[in-house]
Amino acid sequence: MPKPDLGLAARLFDELRRATFDGTGVTRATYGEGEQIAHDLVARAGRDLGLEVKTDFAGNLYLTLAGRDRRAKRLILGSHLDSVPQGGNFDGAAGVLAGVSVLAGFRAAGAVPGRDVTVMAIRGEESVWFPYGYIGSRAALGLLPPEVPDTVRRSDSGRTLAEHMAGLGFDPAALRRGERALAGDDVRGYLEVHIEQGPVLVEEGAPVAVVIGLQGNSRWRRARIDGAYGHSGTVPRRLRRDAVAAFIDFAARVRGEWDRLEAAGERLLVTFCTVHTDPVRSGMVKIAGEVDFGLDVSSFSAATIARMTGFVETAASEVAARHRVAIDLGANSGVAPFACDAGLRAGLVRAAEDCAVPFREIGSGAGHDTLAFGEAGIPAAMLFIRNRNGSHNPDEAMEIDDFAAACRVLARFVFDFG
Amino acid sequence: MPKPDLGLAARLFDELRRATFDGTGVTRATYGEGEQIAHDLVARAGRDLGLEVKTDFAGNLYLTLAGRDRRAKRLILGSHLDSVPQGGNFDGAAGVLAGVSVLAGFRAAGAVPGRDVTVMAIRGEESVWFPYGYIGSRAALGLLPPEVPDTVRRSDSGRTLAEHMAGLGFDPAALRRGERALAGDDVRGYLEVHIEQGPVLVEEGAPVAVVIGLQGNSRWRRARIDGAYGHSGTVPRRLRRDAVAAFIDFAARVRGEWDRLEAAGERLLVTFCTVHTDPVRSGMVKIAGEVDFGLDVSSFSAATIARMTGFVETAASEVAARHRVAIDLGANSGVAPFACDAGLRAGLVRAAEDCAVPFREIGSGAGHDTLAFGEAGIPAAMLFIRNRNGSHNPDEAMEIDDFAAACRVLARFVFDFG
Numbered sequence: 001m002p003k004p005d006l007g008l009a010a011r012l013f014d015e016l017r018r019a020t021f022d023g024t025g026v027t028r029a030t031y032g033e034g035e036q037i038a039h040d041l042v043a044r045a046g047r048d049l050g051l052e053v054k055t056d057f058a059g060n061l062y063l064t065l066a067g068r069d070r071r072a073k074r075l076i077l078g079s080h081l082d083s084v085p086q087g088g089n090f091d092g093a094a095g096v097l098a099g100v101s102v103l104a105g106f107r108a109a110g111a112v113p114g115r116d117v118t119v120m121a122i123r124g125e126e127s128v129w130f131p132y133g134y135i136g137s138r139a140a141l142g143l144l145p146p147e148v149p150d151t152v153r154r155s156d157s158g159r160t161l162a163e164h165m166a167g168l169g170f171d172p173a174a175l176r177r178g179e180r181a182l183a184g185d186d187v188r189g190y191l192e193v194h195i196e197q198g199p200v201l202v203e204e205g206a207p208v209a210v211v212i213g214l215q216g217n218s219r220w221r222r223a224r225i226d227g228a229y230g231h232s233g234t235v236p237r238r239l240r241r242d243a244v245a246a247f248i249d250f251a252a253r254v255r256g257e258w259d260r261l262e263a264a265g266e267r268l269l270v271t272f273c274t275v276h277t278d279p280v281r282s283g284m285v286k287i288a289g290e291v292d293f294g295l296d297v298s299s300f301s302a303a304t305i306a307r308m309t310g311f312v313e314t315a316a317s318e319v320a321a322r323h324r325v326a327i328d329l330g331a332n333s334g335v336a337p338f339a340c341d342a343g344l345r346a347g348l349v350r351a352a353e354d355c356a357v358p359f360r361e362i363g364s365g366a367g368h369d370t371l372a373f374g375e376a377g378i379p380a381a382m383l384f385i386r387n388r389n390g391s392h393n394p395d396e397a398m399e400i401d402d403f404a405a406a407c408r409v410l411a412r413f414v415f416d417f418g
Numbered sequence: 419m420p421k422p423d424l425g426l427a428a429r430l431f432d433e434l435r436r437a438t439f440d441g442t443g444v445t446r447a448t449y450g451e452g453e454q455i456a457h458d459l460v461a462r463a464g465r466d467l468g469l470e471v472k473t474d475f476a477g478n479l480y481l482t483l484a485g486r487d488r489r490a491k492r493l494i495l496g497s498h499l500d501s502v503p504q505g506g507n508f509d510g511a512a513g514v515l516a517g518v519s520v521l522a523g524f525r526a527a528g529a530v531p532g533r534d535v536t537v538m539a540i541r542g543e544e545s546v547w548f549p550y551g552y553i554g555s556r557a558a559l560g561l562l563p564p565e566v567p568d569t570v571r572r573s574d575s576g577r578t579l580a581e582h583m584a585g586l587g588f589d590p591a592a593l594r595r596g597e598r599a600l601a602g603d604d605v606r607g608y609l610e611v612h613i614e615q616g617p618v619l620v621e622e623g624a625p626v627a628v629v630i631g632l633q634g635n636s637r638w639r640r641a642r643i644d645g646a647y648g649h650s651g652t653v654p655r656r657l658r659r660d661a662v663a664a665f666i667d668f669a670a671r672v673r674g675e676w677d678r679l680e681a682a683g684e685r686l687l688v689t690f691c692t693v694h695t696d697p698v699r700s701g702m703v704k705i706a707g708e709v710d711f712g713l714d715v716s717s718f719s720a721a722t723i724a725r726m727t728g729f730v731e732t733a734a735s736e737v738a739a740r741h742r743v744a745i746d747l748g749a750n751s752g753v754a755p756f757a758c759d760a761g762l763r764a765g766l767v768r769a770a771e772d773c774a775v776p777f778r779e780i781g782s783g784a785g786h787d788t789l790a791f792g793e794a795g796i797p798a799a800m801l802f803i804r805n806r807n808g809s810h811n812p813d814e815a816m817e818i819d820d821f822a823a824a825c826r827v828l829a830r831f832v833f834d835f836g
Contacts, residue, residue: 363650
């Protein structure tokens with residue numbers, strides 16, 4: 001079996017970190033400078049390896065090792081190259097570089113797979129930049145609603161997705177026309193290697209996990225409370241329309257419902273990710289008239305997500321009436337829970353056993369581009385790598401030995417896939 | 419009795435609004451452009467009226483009408499000229515222009531008061547700019563701790579008070595040395611006309627109020643919760659150190675205690691004025707590791723303030739332990755409740771009765787420079803003018819007829835003061 005080129009992966013990880021270090025962590029903004037640096041670096045590696053290198057209208061990058069039967073449906077090994085601000089070096093990039101190290105091994109050994117195998121470096125997975133999930137993969141699969149390019153704006157620049165894409169030389173018009181770069185009948189399967197973003201593998205002492213399924217979620221990214229500004233020392237309680245007081249009441253109710261659902265045996269996570277009064281209009285000795293917040297509800301159970309979503313909507317209208325404020329929850333960018341493809345999962349389990357790599361089978365709390373492939377009806381599965389300290393922070397810590405174990409499993413899987 | 423020059427006041431109000439309009443309200447930043455424009459305008463009016471015009475080391479402005487006995491302790495008619503961002507035109511300025519219109523009336527009538535009467539235009543009353551209360555009046559009275567000029571920074575510029583003062587040509591070194599521009603034994607009394615910042619006079623249908631006393635407060639301007647960032651879809655509840663969750667728990671407890679104290683007959687106001695997660699480090703799909711907030715507790719009862727302050731401190735340590743976060747409430751910039759001088763109050767009541775101006779006697783929820791004069795042991799009192807829509811917002815609405823009534827009462831008071 002061809003051995004993955006771990007030296008190449010290590011060099012690319014180092015180069016990637018150095019080029020996108022922001023002083024605290026790494027920053028690779030969706031359709032921004034850091035993401036582009038990462039794409040350039042991976043494209044160069046693909047050319048150096050003699051792979052076919054292509055970029056689609058949305059800027060996704062494809063490195064293809066030609067298989068014996070070029071008309072057979074291909075296998076995609078994908079993940080993303082963007083990061084959250086001040087994030088870690090491995091979230092996303094580990095999956096792309098695992099694919100590169102496996103294809104490099106095939107090239108070095110002169111091994112030719114039965115079908116085309118493509119490493120896909122995906123754009124725009126981290127929805128902190130644009131308030132929309134899985135932009136790159138959904139764009140490639142023709143799943144992005146045509147209004148998205150011109151209506152979602154990047155949180156730091158305020159410019160639209162279309163403006164950012166065009167600025168890098170890509171083609172937002174193709175998105176508006178609903179074009180596709182990939183179709184279900186061209187792809188046999190999608191496999192995503194990713195660091196685990198929770199603590200299970202660290203706690204259980206295994207280097208990798210075969211993922212059973214992905215949590216769904218219900219997300220209100222731009223919820224808003226509008227009350228009235230006033231003097232905090234003078235306006236009597238009965239006359240207040242205090243947006244912060246309404247937020248506290250609303251948030252405490254939602255967290256109380258989380259307690260009740262958990263006590264009833266349901267499993268979910270509830271997070272108020274952001275909250276802020278207006279930085280200019282609010283201040284000491286003022287009652288705040290505006291609060292913005294973001295709320296994330298995640299669960300493996302579609303029924304639990306639906307129950308909590310209903311509670312949130314009801315609580316918002318009750319609290320709005322009680323505090324005489326307006327609560328606009330805004331758009332909900334939720335996604336349904338997803339079960340990984342049984343055949344691909346079985347193949348990963350066999351590969352891990354053949355390589356004698358210890359593994360667990362666990363669920364994924366985080367969403368991934370895998371969900372977009374699932375949405376398109378393409379068989380999809382994931383392999384997690386053990387990682388300390390979670391992700392979306394500069395302290396994520398994947399051991400290179402664990403990455404090597406994942407690459408061996410992936411190489412075995414590809415070799416046996418036929 | 420000399421009639422106040424209301425035409426002059428109306429022209430000055432107009433000019434002031436035009437020169438400091440920000441597109442929404444007026445903005446007159448403490449030791450900033452808008453405040454300086456206002457001081458220049460009032461100084462020019464003083465010179466035009468032939469008054470003695472002086473500025474102290476902290477930039478406070480004094481327009482003095484010489485009295486018959488120049489060695490007698492003087493009477494000060496003061497208020498401030500700064501505003502909150504996007505504030506209203508009358509908060510502060512109404513008191514200064516009431517004094518100017520009264521002295522203009524004395525000049526026009528050739529009336530000479532028994533003692534010097536000084537209109538004092540005070541700097542830096544709105545603590546939204548620098549996190550410290552009554553900067554200008556405390557500086558003039560030698561009550562500003564010597565470290566303040568170099569340690570407090572303006573919220574918008576990040577520069578210190580000393581830097582802002584020096585930039586306008588004033589002398590922060592005098593503050594560091596603890597110099598005084600006014601002393602208790604030079605001042606017979608301090609009288610402040612101010613718009614009411616609550617709704618009582620509108621509801622009760624009276625144009626003015628003689629103020630009985632001022633609320634005290636307990637203010638945490640820069641409280642902070644430090645937890646840990648993490649992925650909102652993956653970190654299990656038991657491992658979270660969620661700063662927003664801790665804020666919600668803490669704030670709900672504090673608001674619950676407000677309910678209990680009110681039910682027990684205590685009167686106080688509790689306001690979370692600001693709250694924000696870090697604009698760069700927080701974002702969707704992240705647990706927030708940091709929250710900043712500001713909390714204002716106000717009451718006419720020192721005992722009630724002390725009780726709530728104790729509760730806040732206890733709740734902070736309980737919530738910190740429960741959520742495994744650190745809660746640093748930061749400095750408390752509180753002030754004790756203050757009772758207005760009985761003699762000055764009686765003089766205001768007599769003046770209102772003599773002018774047949776309907777009035778009420780009420781407490782002041784907001785703090786004012788009056789508190790600094792009280793702190794210095796100077797007899798101090800206040801006259802409120804009816805004002806719709808509260809203050810600290812662009813919609814404050816004082817009727818010019820009510821302002822005129824206040825000016826008549828003030829002129830009568832000064833004329834009779836001797």
